[in-house]
Amino acid sequence: MKSKIREIYSLEQLSGRDTSIHQLHPLIKLITSLGFIIIVVSFGRYSLIPMIPMVFYPTIVMALSETPYGLLLKRCALALPFCLLAGISNLILDTGAAFTLGSLSISLGFFSFLTLLFKAYLSVITVLLLVATTPISDIAGAMKRLKIPDLFITLFEMTYRYIGILMEEASSMALAYRLRSHEQKGIVLNHMGSFVGQLLIRSFDRAERIYQAMKLRGYPASQKGFAEKKASARDILYLIIVLGSSLIFRFLNIPGTMNNFIERFIP
Amino acid sequence: MHMADALLSPAVGLSMGAVSAGAMALSVSKIKKDDLSDKKVPLMAVAGAFVFAAQMINFTIPATGSSGHIGGGMLLAALLGGYPSFLTLSVVLIIQALFFADGGLLALGCNIFNMGVIPCLLVYPLVFKPLMKRGPSYKNLTLASVLSVVIGLQLGALGVVLETTASGVTELPFSAFLMMMQPIHLAIGLVEGVITAAILSFVYSMRPDLIEAELIPSSKPRLSFKKALALLAIATILTGGVLSLYASEHPDGLEWSIERVAGTSELTSDEALHDKMGAIQEKTALMPDYDFAAENNSSIPGTSLAGLIGGGLTFLLAGITGYLLSRFKKRRVNASPLGEN
Numbered sequence: 001m002k003s004k005i006r007e008i009y010s011l012e013q014l015s016g017r018d019t020s021i022h023q024l025h026p027l028i029k030l031i032t033s034l035g036f037i038i039i040v041v042s043f044g045r046y047s048l049i050p051m052i053p054m055v056f057y058p059t060i061v062m063a064l065s066e067t068p069y070g071l072l073l074k075r076c077a078l079a080l081p082f083c084l085l086a087g088i089s090n091l092i093l094d095t096g097a098a099f100t101l102g103s104l105s106i107s108l109g110f111f112s113f114l115t116l117l118f119k120a121y122l123s124v125i126t127v128l129l130l131v132a133t134t135p136i137s138d139i140a141g142a143m144k145r146l147k148i149p150d151l152f153i154t155l156f157e158m159t160y161r162y163i164g165i166l167m168e169e170a171s172s173m174a175l176a177y178r179l180r181s182h183e184q185k186g187i188v189l190n191h192m193g194s195f196v197g198q199l200l201i202r203s204f205d206r207a208e209r210i211y212q213a214m215k216l217r218g219y220p221a222s223q224k225g226f227a228e229k230k231a232s233a234r235d236i237l238y239l240i241i242v243l244g245s246s247l248i249f250r251f252l253n254i255p256g257t258m259n260n261f262i263e264r265f266i267p
Numbered sequence: 268m269h270m271a272d273a274l275l276s277p278a279v280g281l282s283m284g285a286v287s288a289g290a291m292a293l294s295v296s297k298i299k300k301d302d303l304s305d306k307k308v309p310l311m312a313v314a315g316a317f318v319f320a321a322q323m324i325n326f327t328i329p330a331t332g333s334s335g336h337i338g339g340g341m342l343l344a345a346l347l348g349g350y351p352s353f354l355t356l357s358v359v360l361i362i363q364a365l366f367f368a369d370g371g372l373l374a375l376g377c378n379i380f381n382m383g384v385i386p387c388l389l390v391y392p393l394v395f396k397p398l399m400k401r402g403p404s405y406k407n408l409t410l411a412s413v414l415s416v417v418i419g420l421q422l423g424a425l426g427v428v429l430e431t432t433a434s435g436v437t438e439l440p441f442s443a444f445l446m447m448m449q450p451i452h453l454a455i456g457l458v459e460g461v462i463t464a465a466i467l468s469f470v471y472s473m474r475p476d477l478i479e480a481e482l483i484p485s486s487k488p489r490l491s492f493k494k495a496l497a498l499l500a501i502a503t504i505l506t507g508g509v510l511s512l513y514a515s516e517h518p519d520g521l522e523w524s525i526e527r528v529a530g531t532s533e534l535t536s537d538e539a540l541h542d543k544m545g546a547i548q549e550k551t552a553l554m555p556d557y558d559f560a561a562e563n564n565s566s567i568p569g570t571s572l573a574g575l576i577g578g579g580l581t582f583l584l585a586g587i588t589g590y591l592l593s594r595f596k597k598r599r600v601n602a603s604p605l606g607e608n
Contacts (some may be wrong), residue, residue, distance in 0.1 A: 004323060008366060008367075010447070011366055011440035012366075017289065019596075033372060034330070034372055034373065037272055037324055038277045038280070038281070038373060040272075041272055041273065041275055041276060041280065041373060042276070042277050045435070052581045052582055052585075053585070054579050055477070055581075055585045056585045057580065057585065058590065059585045059588060060585075060588060060592060062588060062593075063588075063589040063590075063592035063593040063596065064596070066593065066596060069607055075367075075368045076368060078270075078367070078368055078369075079271065079368040079369065079371075082269065082270075082274075083271050083273050083274060084518055086274055086431065086436075086437045087437060089437055089438050089439040089444075089543075090437055090438045090439075092438075093438040093439070093440075094438045107268075111440065112438070113599065114275055115333075116274070116436060116437070117273075119273035120271055120273035120274070120434075122270070123271070123272035123273055123371050123372070123373065124271075124368045124371065126372075127364065127365060127368065127369055127371060127372050128279060130363050130365070130372075139365070145421070145541060149292075149295045149299075151289070151298065151299065151308060152295055152354065152551045154312075155308055155311055155312050155315070155354060155355070155358050156358050156361065156362070157357065158309065158312030159311075159312045159313075159315035159316050159355070159358045159362060160314075160316075160362055160366075161312075162312055162314075162315075162316035163311050163316045163319045163320070163362070163528065165316070165317045166273070166313070166319065166320035167316075167323055168318055169317060170320040170321070170323055170324060171323070174324060178377060187324060187460070189458075189461075192324075192462045192465055192466070192570050193462065193464075193466050193469045194465075194469045195324065196321050196324065196462070196466045197465070197466045197467075197468075197469030197470045197473070199317065199318060199320060199321065200342075200346075200466065200470055201470060201473060201474055201477070202317070202319075203317040203320075204310065204311055204313065204314075204346075204474075204477060205316065207309050207310040207312070207313035208310075210309040210312075210313065211306055211309040211310070216287055219305065220332055231358075233378045245281060251499055254581065255581045258580055258581070259302025260434055
């Protein structure tokens with residue numbers, strides 16, 4: 001359980017670095033990521049090959065932001081099962097042959113299955129990169145720019161902060177439970193009510209203490225904590241380059257064209 | 268139950284996002300009207316964090332050896348009320364999407380709708396609250412919890428099926444997908460409902476004030492049946508409208524035509540090769556959407572491999588670019604005397 005707690009904040013630790021990607025305007029990064037995902041998702045269900053150039057964006061951002069590949073790929077793997085499950089149906093049901101590779105026939109379903117997985121990879125890695133290069137206070141700042149109410153932003157930041165604390169509490173309770181129960185994995189269903197209920201009561205009592213502490217410090221005062229950063233020309237350029245190139249990849253089949261070019265020389 | 272970005276079309280993702288954003292704005296304004304709103308915020312935040320902690324606790328399901336964890340939507344609704352619990356769950360889902368790669372940015376709208384709007388704004392006021400009107404006894408708590416959790420999860424699973432089908436990314440027929448999702452979520456719902464009931468009963472026996480705070484002062488109904496019904500109707504019309512909008516759209520047709528135009532305009536300069544290339548272009552332009560390739564199934568094996576080589580090369584190129592960039596960056600960091608980092 002301790003490792004789980006560490007895992008949560010591992011991405012955030014990366015966000016404190018200072019690279020060219022980290023320096024970009026948070027709102028621009030948010031818009032770029034969302035735009036990129038929308039373009040990725042808009043590819044047709046068999047467009048695996050035209051979609052390949054899209055891999056440039058995460059790869060370049062990962063390199064520029066010095067984000068370790070292993071950590072992100074591990075997170076990506078966690079997100080895949082549901083897509084795998086939904087995609088398997090394509091494998092089974094869409095059996096028309098797409099093309100043949102020698103004597104091997106590749107089915108359309110296999111193609112759409114791979115396309116789906118590739119889409120999943122691209123969309124997940126984009127979100128992870130956004131978070132790994134943007135501190136949570138900057139994300140909150142971007143939300144403020146989007147005119148999201150203060151109440152919601154405060155809620156977002158506070159919830160995130162308290163996850164670690166409550167997990168710590170839950171893990172010490174679980175340790176105590178394990179010590180009292182002999183070689184038993186997990187918590188017996190019968191004990192779930194009192195166990196989680198206990199955690200809940202402790203949490204609510206904590207909330208009461210937090211509220212009192214906040215009140216003593218002058219809450220609710222209007223919050224002006226966010227640095228009002230203006231988007232520079234560089235930020236806008238980043239947005240135009242990423243989304244522009246993605247749109248070009250979306251509508252021009254670059255690998256296909258490359259292939260034609262090669263075929264011209266190797267008949 | 269989390270939808271992923273890859274399973275959605277932009278139209279479905281964005282319109283569900285708009286619906287959920289509307290529900291969130293409504294909830295914020297409702298909470299602000301509440302006199303105790305500033306007290307609610309830390310409570311909601313801790314409750315949201317509590318969901319993460321509670322999901323970390325795995326319980327063993329007797330006689331099966333498998334384990335699971337709770338979702339917590341109805342639990343929060345019972346303790347915080349409809350609107351606050353909905354906002355709390357939205358925040359939980361946003362954090363899950365951002366930091367845990369659970370769900371996705373574009374899929375947030377769908378996830379907030381399936382797991383937030385449905386349990387907190389529909390099932391809670393329409394099922395849970397009426398059942399609790401007779402006072403918070405253990406019997407009522409159990410009945411209300413199990414029933415609302417089951418209904419909430421069934422509707423949520425239905426939402427997943429509808430959104431996936433409308434997006435048209437998978438081949439799964441609607442009915443088969445439905446037959447797969449609903450029974451699984453019935454089982455999950457029953458287990459979660461029982462646990463939710465047990466937790467609420469425990470909290471009620473230890474600290475009745477926490478449960479009563481939300482359920483007893485319901486002298487003025489927060490959301491009347493009529494209003495809830497109207498809300499449901501609006502949601503139905505909205506989703507229905509979006510679905511039909513999508514049905515008449517053929518983005519692939521657009522893609523296909525642009526592809527062709529762009530593809531054939533590529534090689535006009537070379538007159539001699541033009542005719543020969545034109546034939547190959549025809550075939551390769553077919554490739555992005557393999558539907559077409561399938562129609563003339565007897566396509567020549569060699570040429571129909573189009574794009575594979577180009578695709579592989581692109582991958583390689585991207586990899587090399589990334590590798591070179593990180594090498595370059597590392598060298599620069601090492602070169603700087605203090606190695607600031």
